[in-house]
Amino acid sequence: MDDIKNIIESLLFVAEEPLTIDRLKKIISGVETKELREALEELEADYETRQGGFFLNQVAGGYQIRTRPEYMEWIKRLLQPKPSRLSKAALETLAIIAYKQPVIRSDIEHIRGVDCGGVLRVLLERYFIRVLGRKEIAGRPLIYATTKRFLEVFDLKNLKDLPTPKEIEEFGSSLSENMNETANEDQPEPEISTATDGEETETPLETVEPELPTENLQTSTEVEEAKPDQDV
Numbered sequence: 746m747d748d749i750k751n752i753i754e755s756l757l758f759v760a761e762e763p764l765t766i767d768r769l770k771k772i773i774s775g776v777e778t779k780e781l782r783e784a785l786e787e788l789e790a791d792y793e794t795r796q797g798g799f800f801l802n803q804v805a806g807g808y809q810i811r812t813r814p815e816y817m818e819w820i821k822r823l824l825q826p827k828p829s830r831l832s833k834a835a836l837e838t839l840a841i842i843a844y845k846q847p848v849i850r851s852d853i854e855h856i857r858g859v860d861c862g863g864v865l866r867v868l869l870e871r872y873f874i875r876v877l878g879r880k881e882i883a884g885r886p887l888i889y890a891t892t893k894r895f896l897e898v899f900d901l902k903n904l905k906d907l908p909t910p911k912e913i914e915e916f917g918s919s920l921s922e923n924m925n926e927t928a929n930e931d932q933p934e935p936e937i938s939t940a941t942d943g944e945e946t947e948t949p950l951e952t953v954e955p956e957l958p959t960e961n962l963q964t965s966t967e968v969e970e971a972k973p974d975q976d977v
Contacts, residue, residue: 749776749780749781749784750784750787750788752773753769753781753784753785753788754788754810756769756772757801757808757810758810760809762805762807762809762893762897763804763805763806763807763809763897764808764809765806765807765808766778766781766782766807768807769781785808788801789801797813798812798816799811799812799813802900803902804896804897804902805893805894805896805897805902805903806893806896806902809897832864834859834861834864835868837857838857838861838865838868839868839873839874839891839895841853841856841857842868842874842890843891843904844907846889846891847877847890848888848890849880849886849887849888849889850862850865850886850889851886853865853889872892872894873891873892873894874889874890874892875889875890875891875892876888877889891904
């Protein structure tokens with residue numbers, strides 16, 4: 746197929762989420778995986794050579810056309826988007842799930858030391874986490890894991906791209922040093938706010954599971970045994 750690169754480009758342009766190789770194969774019949782990868786590589790090279798306003802990014806297990814970060818200021822002037830904010834509690838809970846998945850609520854609360862029902866509800870509603878099923882222990886608690894939406898928002902190809910604990914520690918030390926050096930200078934307002942943004946106030950631990958959006962609960966699948974923590 747001579748125009749396969751143009752076909753892929755048009756599909757990527759209209760897609761609202763990253764397109765995987767398998768998804769492209771279903772749409773473009775009769776094309777082998779190798780051909781698709783070669784076309785994507787050529788498309789990526791074209792964008793890099795052109796150095797225009799967008800590029801081809803590999804994220805969440807697929808490919809997506811994204812605008813270049815250096816032009817964000819002008820894009821924000823046009824779209825005037827409402828900032829998507831997560832509280833500190835939500836970020837902490839999301840980080841625990843990302844590194845410990847599959848994980849149940851009691852394990853999350855054991856690490857954080859507070860009730861996480863309201864925070865889990867917010868993360869479910871924003872499709873950052875999903876329910877894998879129920880663990881076959883007393884109470885049959887829900888098992889949580891991250892979604893492709895999580896990978897897309899945090900610009901990760903897969904969970905292996907998560908920073909290691911050592912990298913996080915080094916980044917924290919570097920950030921602390923920079924903050925000390927600029928303590929007397931005006932600091933810009935951070936993008937991620939500690940405001941709860943509709944989340945419930947955290948309370949002492951309780952056993953009630955959060956009310957779940959029905960479209961985000963995979964009722965047909967139950968997990969009998971939780972998998973061991975993934976190495977990321």
